[in-house]
Amino acid sequence: MARKSSERIYDYDVYNDIGDPDSPDTGRLVLGGNEHPYPRRCRTGRPKSTNDQSSETISSSVYVPRDEAFSAVKQRTFYGNAGYSVLQALLPMLLREIRNGDDGFPNFTTIDSLYEQKDTEYTVQSKGTIGYLLIQLAKIILRFDYPELVKRDYFSWFTDEEFSQETLAGLNPYSLQLVTDWPLRSKLDPEIYESPQSLITKKLVEQEIGGFMTLEEVMRNPSCSGL
Numbered sequence: 001m002a003r004k005s006s007e008r009i010y011d012y013d014v015y016n017d018i019g020d021p022d023s024p025d026t027g028r029l030v031l032g033g034n035e036h037p038y039p040r041r042c043r044t045g046r047p048k049s050t051n052d053q054s055s056e057t058i059s060s061s062v063y064v065p066r067d068e069a070f071s072a073v074k075q076r077t078f079y080g081n082a083g084y085s086v087l088q089a090l091l092p093m094l095l096r097e098i099r100n101g102d103d104g105f106p107n108f109t110t111i112d113s114l115y116e117q118k119d120t121e122y123t124v125q126s127k128g129t130i131g132y133l134l135i136q137l138a139k140i141i142l143r144f145d146y147p148e149l150v151k152r153d154y155f156s157w158f159t160d161e162e163f164s165q166e167t168l169a170g171l172n173p174y175s176l177q178l179v180t181d182w183p184l185r186s187k188l189d190p191e192i193y194e195s196p197q198s199l200i201t202k203k204l205v206e207q208e209i210g211g212f213m214t215l216e217e218v219m220r221n222p223s224c225s226g227l
Contacts, residue, residue, distance in 0.1 A: 012040035
């Protein structure tokens, strides 16, 4: 049976809410119990279905334990930020359809204007158009916070360290290989890509290691480093 909000506690239940038991086409078997063994889930305490007493009704109101539920202030903040994020994603798409000129950023100053100047200049044919109204709205709402990385150091994105971190973060981990030969040499055609010798020198590697190990020690014990 359903519990009152004040009576609800942590409890476990079978998976009796997978389908919609009130619809004959979307009903599902109950997973759990002796007939269909399955791990338990956290109980929601929703009312039972009128068509199938072994299943729960589908409801948008799901019980959340009090220590995990949002307070009223946090709930308003959450929904406000969600709506704000949608506007930040939607308005640029609308502006791209109505503004004149190239869609790209001509220089870094234009990108900075999204953060520092709090608005971006666009051109429309007439102030009486819906496009003009959208642009004025965008100047108020379309305000992005600086990324944390840029807040700490404006030129941090320009460093070799950050470039390498972002490169590694975007790769499939299974494509990474240990360094087994030194110095590093490219396998690309030197007639097209010039010298195969890598610009990553022993000095640079040991500088990144921070004096913890030498390059030779790293090559002998690759499990002790990230090389």
